[in-house]
Amino acid sequence: MARNDPQINLRLPPELKERLETAATVMHRPFKAEVVARLEDSFAIDDYDDFPGWGRGESASNMLQELQAVKARNDELFDLTTSQHKTMSLQAQVLQEQSGVIRQQAEALQTLRTQDARTDPVEPGVDMLKRSLSVDIETVNAVVDALRSGNVEAALNALGEVMPTRPKVKAE
Known part of the structure; x- marks a missing residue:
């Protein structure tokens, strides 16, 4: 001054x-x-003057109301953003857990495939025969031995003895 x-x-x-x-x-x-x-x-x-409602003649209370409305909207947007962030975090956790489960299932499947490759291909049929037929163990063993040796005729004949509906195969 x-x-x-x-x-x-x-x-x-x-x-x-x-x-x-x-x-x-x-x-x-x-x-x-x-x-x-x-x-x-x-x-x-x-x-x-460039801001609507904030020009000459506007009272401080009007400006305060405008600012409070802007703040309230900003608070709503912040809350919404925070909520979306929490939701996305939970979704990420679920996806991580699911990927872990999928990874475990894939490893288990790979283990089964590896075991299946080493397992005798006749073995599942043996288990099925033991469960589904009421035949003695000698008949089952005869069928298994015939199948393992590649003699399908002998296997079918052994089955035909315990299953009368199955005809015996004659060797040619």
């Missing part, structure tokens, strides 16, 4: 003067500079 700036005499309530003095101390400026800064700040709202 220059010496030739206009001067005014102003009466202030004591509480307001104390608040201004405290603010001046905090801001590290003289009391008069604080008063001028505060007055200039009170007109700063007029500089916001």
Whole structure:
């Protein structure tokens, strides 16, 4: 401020003067500079003509309501984003668990395939015969031995003895 700036005499309530003095101390400026800064700040709202509803003549309460509405919308968006993040985190956990289960199933399947490759191909039929037919073990063993040796005729004949509906095959 220059010496030739206009001067005014102003009466202030004591509480307001104390608040201004405290603010001046905090801001590290003289009391008069604080008063001028505060007055200039009170007109700063007029500089916001570019924002709808924030132009000249708008009350501070209207602007406060606008700001509160913007804040409320931002809070809603934040909550929504947080919720979506939590949902995506849970989905990622489920996918990890599912991929672990799938990996275990794939390993189990590979183990079974490896075991099947080493297992006698006749063995599942033997188990089926033991469960489904009420035949003695000698007949089952005869069928198994015939199948393992490649003699299908002998296997069918052995089965034909215990299953009357199955005709015996004659060797040629």
